[in-house]
Amino acid sequence: MINKExxxxxxxxxxxxxxxxxxxxxxxxxxxxxxxxxxxxESGINGLTCISNNAGVDDFGLGLLLHKKQIKKMISSYVGExxxxxxxxxxxxxxxxxxxxxxxxxxxxxxxxxxxxxFTPAGYGTExxxxxxxxxxxxxxxxxESALEADFAFVKAWKGDTAGNLIYKGTxxxxxxxxxxxxxxxxxxxxxxxxAGELDPASIHTPGIFVQRIFQGKDYExxxxxxxxxxxx
Amino acid sequence: MINKExxxxxxxxxxxxxxxxxxxxxxxxxxxxxxxxxxxxESGINGLTCISNNAGVDDFGLGLLLHKKQIKKMISSYVGExxxxxxxxxxxxxxxxxxxxxxxxxxxxxxxxxxxxxFTPAGYGTExxxxxxxxxxxxxxxxxESALEADFAFVKAWKGDTAGNLIYKGTxxxxxxxxxxxxxxxxxxxxxxxxAGELDPASIHTPGIFVQRIFQGKDYExxxxxxxxxxxx
Amino acid sequence: MALDKIGIAKRIAQELKxxxxxxxxxxxxxxxANYIPEGINVEFQSENGVLGMGPFPFEGEEDADLxxxxxxxxxxxxxxxxxxSATSFSMIRGKHVQLTVLGAMEVSEQGxxxxxxxxxxxxxxxxxxxDLVASADNIIVAMMHTNKRGESKLLKKCSxxxxxxxxxxxxxTNLAVLEVVAKGFKLLERAPGVTLEDIQNxxxxxxxxxxxxxxxxx
Amino acid sequence: MALDKIGIAKRIAQELKxxxxxxxxxxxxxxxANYIPEGINVEFQSENGVLGMGPFPFEGEEDADLxxxxxxxxxxxxxxxxxxSATSFSMIRGKHVQLTVLGAMEVSEQGxxxxxxxxxxxxxxxxxxxDLVASADNIIVAMMHTNKRGESKLLKKCSxxxxxxxxxxxxxTNLAVLEVVAKGFKLLERAPGVTLEDIQNxxxxxxxxxxxxxxxxx
Numbered sequence: 071m072i073n074k075e076x077x078x079x080x081x082x083x084x085x086x087x088x089x090x091x092x093x094x095x096x097x098x099x100x101x102x103x104x105x106x107x108x109x110x111x112e113s114g115i116n117g118l119t120c121i122s123n124n125a126g127v128d129d130f131g132l133g134l135l136l137h138k139k140q141i142k143k144m145i146s147s148y149v150g151e152x153x154x155x156x157x158x159x160x161x162x163x164x165x166x167x168x169x170x171x172x173x174x175x176x177x178x179x180x181x182x183x184x185x186x187x188x189f190t191p192a193g194y195g196t197e198x199x200x201x202x203x204x205x206x207x208x209x210x211x212x213x214x215e216s217a218l219e220a221d222f223a224f225v226k227a228w229k230g231d232t233a234g235n236l237i238y239k240g241t242x243x244x245x246x247x248x249x250x251x252x253x254x255x256x257x258x259x260x261x262x263x264x265x266a267g268e269l270d271p272a273s274i275h276t277p278g279i280f281v282q283r284i285f286q287g288k289d290y291e292x293x294x295x296x297x298x299x300x301x302x303x
Numbered sequence: 304m305i306n307k308e309x310x311x312x313x314x315x316x317x318x319x320x321x322x323x324x325x326x327x328x329x330x331x332x333x334x335x336x337x338x339x340x341x342x343x344x345e346s347g348i349n350g351l352t353c354i355s356n357n358a359g360v361d362d363f364g365l366g367l368l369l370h371k372k373q374i375k376k377m378i379s380s381y382v383g384e385x386x387x388x389x390x391x392x393x394x395x396x397x398x399x400x401x402x403x404x405x406x407x408x409x410x411x412x413x414x415x416x417x418x419x420x421x422f423t424p425a426g427y428g429t430e431x432x433x434x435x436x437x438x439x440x441x442x443x444x445x446x447x448e449s450a451l452e453a454d455f456a457f458v459k460a461w462k463g464d465t466a467g468n469l470i471y472k473g474t475x476x477x478x479x480x481x482x483x484x485x486x487x488x489x490x491x492x493x494x495x496x497x498x499a500g501e502l503d504p505a506s507i508h509t510p511g512i513f514v515q516r517i518f519q520g521k522d523y524e525x526x527x528x529x530x531x532x533x534x535x536x
Numbered sequence: 537m538a539l540d541k542i543g544i545a546k547r548i549a550q551e552l553k554x555x556x557x558x559x560x561x562x563x564x565x566x567x568x569a570n571y572i573p574e575g576i577n578v579e580f581q582s583e584n585g586v587l588g589m590g591p592f593p594f595e596g597e598e599d600a601d602l603x604x605x606x607x608x609x610x611x612x613x614x615x616x617x618x619x620x621s622a623t624s625f626s627m628i629r630g631k632h633v634q635l636t637v638l639g640a641m642e643v644s645e646q647g648x649x650x651x652x653x654x655x656x657x658x659x660x661x662x663x664x665x666x667d668l669v670a671s672a673d674n675i676i677v678a679m680m681h682t683n684k685r686g687e688s689k690l691l692k693k694c695s696x697x698x699x700x701x702x703x704x705x706x707x708x709t710n711l712a713v714l715e716v717v718a719k720g721f722k723l724l725e726r727a728p729g730v731t732l733e734d735i736q737n738x739x740x741x742x743x744x745x746x747x748x749x750x751x752x753x754x
Numbered sequence: 755m756a757l758d759k760i761g762i763a764k765r766i767a768q769e770l771k772x773x774x775x776x777x778x779x780x781x782x783x784x785x786x787a788n789y790i791p792e793g794i795n796v797e798f799q800s801e802n803g804v805l806g807m808g809p810f811p812f813e814g815e816e817d818a819d820l821x822x823x824x825x826x827x828x829x830x831x832x833x834x835x836x837x838x839s840a841t842s843f844s845m846i847r848g849k850h851v852q853l854t855v856l857g858a859m860e861v862s863e864q865g866x867x868x869x870x871x872x873x874x875x876x877x878x879x880x881x882x883x884x885d886l887v888a889s890a891d892n893i894i895v896a897m898m899h900t901n902k903r904g905e906s907k908l909l910k911k912c913s914x915x916x917x918x919x920x921x922x923x924x925x926x927t928n929l930a931v932l933e934v935v936a937k938g939f940k941l942l943e944r945a946p947g948v949t950l951e952d953i954q955n956x957x958x959x960x961x962x963x964x965x966x967x968x969x970x971x972x
Contacts, residue, residue, distance in 0.1 A: 071832055071833040072773050072797055099600075123621070150660030151607075160656070168659070170664070171583060171663050175620070176625060180421075188418050188422070189418060194701065195701035195702075198666060240602040243619065244585050244621050267833055271806070272470070272506075277805055277837055278833060278835065279775050295607040298609050298610075299594060299595040300595075302595075304613065305555050330802040331802075356839070404801060404843065404880070405846060406885065408838070408843055415626060415630050416629055417628075417631060423847065425884045426888065428916055428919035431884060468615065472819040475818075477839050508838070525819070527827060529826040530827055531816075532812060532813040532816060535812055
């Protein structure tokens with residue numbers, strides 16, 4: 071077994087630097103790598119390109135990095151929850167590349183899977199298609215999208231083992247598995263870290279081969295953006 | 304919950320016809336849809352195109368259909384275990400399209416995922432690349448491969464539920480999940496069928512949305528091709 | 537009388553067919569799940585990675601790891617399954633989801649839709665909408681017939697950046713049910729008490745009225 | 755004395771580095787797993803869908819649902835994981851597997867390899883070999899230096915249909931260890947007791963001999 075465990079957050083983010091490209095898992099605030107984001111925020115590095123479906127909220131998630139202006143460019147599909155983000159974008163301080171959510175997921179997977187490019191119908195006839203090759207398949211126009219890769223991918227799982235195998239909970243899975251595949255160095259933080267051999271080999275979502283470093287995170291806030299409930303009748 | 308259960312093998316294969324294209328899961332004899340293959344063999348339909356990583360052995364798996372000359376064309380990656388196959392191929396009775404295993408898997412996934420084509424380095428400079436578009440990415444030549452789809456996909460899982468959700472055992476997973484995605488009608492046979500709600504939603508390998516019909520198979524032989532063992536010292 | 541949001545959701549719910557997998561967008565579309573016709577089994581897919589979505593949780597039972605694409609806390613039903621975003625959009629792009637219901641800022645008589653950006657003012661992003669509209673065979677737009685300034689949202693041509701082209705099949709508004717056909721918006725039904733004139737006045741694009749137009753039955 | 759298959763496997767095992775994920779082909783390559791150097795942790799990937807492959811099972815403990823790419827019954831080690839074929843080749847194509855060891859019928863001095871077809875005679879198929887050789891940065895060929903008719907398998911140019919072009923980095927045969935460089939096969943080591951002349955006679959492609967060529971240490 072190849073041991074991927076690191077013992078501190080410092081070791082986990084070792085090697086991160088200005089101007090690097092990062093992928094960060096999560097959908098909204100669900101399944102985001104809270105510990106890594108906090109450490110990156112405290113590291114003070116800047117000029118970053120961040121690939122993440124969303125950009126957090128003003129005071130949490132990637133909002134922490136935005137607030138300190140560490141991010142030069144965001145690659146996302148939806149950024150509607152973040153006023154500071156919108157301000158920086160409309161003022162031109164922040165470069166933003168908005169990508170259809172399915173294309174974003176597939177481009178990350180492609181990056182990890184050695185597929186340099188693929189055709190998808192998403193975005194044909196829109197701004198997203200500008201400058202991209204268009205080709206018809208079965209009478210329907212498609213555009214050519216390219217793979218995304220990152221210097222570091224930061225992902226968050228529920229359970230993990232020292233071999234780097236990951237299991238996500240509920241919808242906290244989202245982009246984490248594809249980003250884990252696409253990072254040159256993938257750093258996984260988990261709520262519960264087990265010795266290798268304790269997780270069911272058939273129930274693992276991210277095989278350890280995609281993970282270079284793993285650690286047990288702490289103090290998870292796991293904020294809820296839209297608390298919607300019903301009352302018992 | 305949308306109920307996918309059918310109560311007989313006849314209902315399971317209803318609609319199969321001459322000259323159709325089928326996908327069949329399995330790697331060697333591991334994870335093959337034994338019940339469906341037997342029923343297809345007995346149905347007498349012919350002129351079939353079968354997409355399957357392997358072609359069974361002489362008297363089992365797809366060998367049953369080959370023996371009765373029901374297959375017009377095989378699309379596979381490796382067919383080395385089957386003398387009748389080799390005879391039909393070298394004599395020209397059987398058309399054969401050999402595809403790199405990774406491209407075969409990815410082409411099935413693409414068919415199910417609405418990706419009509421993608422670039423891969425596999426096969427560049429070989430017979431496989433003949434007639435295909437070549438393009439360089441990062442200085443390395445890649446070829447354009449297209450999606451595969453099928454009129455029916457026959458897959459085999461270990462556990463399933465009436466919503467069509469599937470869980471595979473060990474390496475019997477192999478091509479089954481991608482083929483389940485790529486079948487216009489996907490027929491799943493399982494060793495154990497449960498009511499919906501009994502399987503862990505986080506541990507399902509094939510979501511039920513990809514499965515149109517499910518039934519509990521019987522009399523599984525699960526033959527082993529290469530029984531390799533060591534002796535206790 | 538024009539419909540409210542719940543009325544629109546109720547009318548769209550009538551479009552559900554037994555065995556459908558359905559993706560509901562944020563806003564009015566989300567409400568559709570509350571009005572599934574009797575005897576119809578459908579499953580709701582949320583593109584963030586769940587199939588078999590149930591109602592909101594009871595108070596105190598919310599789980600931060602269990603949300604829908606609108607970031608709302610949810611529950612799951614029997615037979616539910618979780619998956620990653622790439623698998624989720626494989627379901628969508630691969631046409632395994634039979635019906636998509638989403639909101640719009642504008643729809644054109646060609647079936648184009650705009651719902652993700654107002655240049656210089658608002659850029660929330662397209663989220664999964666571009667994938668959904670480019671792939672689904674069956675797309676219903678749920679929206680008010682006019683915007684807050686009283687301007688028609690059913691146009692000859694969209695003025696905002698597009699989300700997708702020639703993709704919208706049906707539109708359910710507070711005033712009417714319309715089908716997008718080759719020559720324009722074909723009026724299928726009126727909201728109760730709404731006149732043809734009301735609808736015509738609120739529709740900038742070409743409105744096609746053939747024969748008697750029945751009132752919706754809700 | 756020329757090496758036997760076990761000797762070739764032992765020599766290749768010396769190429770394993772700590773932390774490597776390794777894919778071993780059918781035949782001699784499979785034997786490499788038996789000779790992992792002390793203190794080195796590696797994991798074996800089999801392209802049919804398992805990482806963390808262990809030794810063959812004890813008699814009576816074989817599981818038909820647990821095989822390697824050679825269709826042999828296997829076991830798994832702690833930390834093992836199962837996955838589907840698309841994920842498996844994502845690992846391979848995406849260069850997550852650091853070393854591939856496979857057999858060959860022919861290798862050319864350009865690093866081309868042929869191992870899947872003899873026109874008109876034998877067509878077993880390429881299996882996963884084309885994906886493996888097109889993607890891996892580090893490919894070692896394990897084979898006999900000559901074929902059954904005594905003809906060299908290290909050629910100026912392959913005569914058989916190719917599996918991949920310019921991909922082989924290193925070759926370990928019963929006679930020698932060779933590196934594929936710009937100008938030909940660079941001889942790195944001799945099998946114990948094998949002379950330079952023996953190797954030269956068995957090599958049709960350009961053999962590059964620079965300085966003293968040490969004997970292998972097994």
